Amino acid sequence: MTVSVLPAPRSRRASADAAATAWALAARGGDPNAAEHFVRALHNDVLRYVAHLSGDPQAAHDLTQDTFARAFGSLHRYEGRASARTWLLSIARRAVVDSFRHAAARPRIADTPDWQTAVERTLPRGLPGFDDGVALLDLLAALPAERREAFVLTQVVGLPYEEAAGFIGCPIGTVRSRVSRARATLERQLAEAEAPAALAS
The missing domain is CATH 1.10.10.10 (Winged helix-like DNA-binding domain superfamily/Winged helix DNA-binding domain)
Incomplete structure (x- = not known):
């Protein structure tokens, strides 16, 4: 994951939030170009949020896709009362919580008592960052x-x-x-x- 962790200046962020909200509302009306702009505008924010909230960088992309799938499934109910980013992050938060619940209910199949450590040991080392x-x-x-x-x-x-x-x-x-x-x-x-x-x- 090579995304910046530095927040944008407030004025630029406010402008970006307004644009993302407008794209979300246009996407709700069926504009496919607006839907693409909406995803591009907020993808990195969702990715950063779910990666840190879940503590699992390997699952972050799946959780991000799940978040956008849920968002488009309920886009018809979005009315722009909150910014699209705040609305989307609330969906991302539910996606992470649901993933925790699913993982807790799933039986552990690895022989090792700490399967996450075992997986991390197989990851490539020496990559930048x-x-x-x-x-x-x-x-x-x-x-x-x-x-x-x-x-x-x-x-x-x-x-x-x-x-x-x-x-x-x-x-x-x-x-x-x-x-x-x-x-x-x-x-x-x-x-x-x-x-x-x-x-x-």
Whole structure:
């Protein structure tokens, strides 16, 4: 996954949100070109969100496809009251939750007690950004779920704090607090991870 994790400037993001919402509404009316623009405009945001929320970069593309399939299935009910991005991220969140439920109900078929570690050992190493991406996912996975979601929504996907608060369903001050605590935890974990390397050099 080679997508930027830096949020766009607020004015450009607001303009992009307005355009994506307009494309979603046009796609609801049956415009295939608008549907394509809608997917292109929001694909990376959904991909980043589901990758970090699920903690499983290997499943991120499937979850992203599932999100858009669900969105187009319910597009006829979308009226533009919320931005298309916020609406789509709420669908993505349900897709991730459903994937967790499905995985919990599915019997484990691997002999090893930790099948995820076994799969990760078979992945190619030495690819640009591979180790950094896995390290970031590991650090985020260690955060409490509420802090992780607030951090990902605001710092990775780039939602304004106010919009993230409405999306999560909590006061804006709570979102700010969760992001601040998540950032402090990540900085501490990075410092602890870098300390042995600094001593060895």
